[in-house]
Amino acid sequence: MMAFFIWCILLILCWPLALLALFLYPVIWLLLLPFRLLGIAVEGVFSLIRAIFTLPFRVLNSLTR
Secondary structure (H helix, E strand, O other): OHHHHHHHHHHHHHHHHHHHHHEEEEEEHHHHHHHHHHHHHHHHHHHHHHHHHHHHHHHHHHHHH
């Protein structure tokens, strides 16, 4: 909601810049989408590796309780 108000203020003060931002935002979002998906995949792989390495410690911890 705050971004909408900022965009409206920008539209009033500098409408060419606001219109440029309005048209470029979807293009930039589409260009950055593969990097976001790659980040999600890398985070998942690191979480899997961490879970594999910490599994023996978690099993031993649950057995000692």
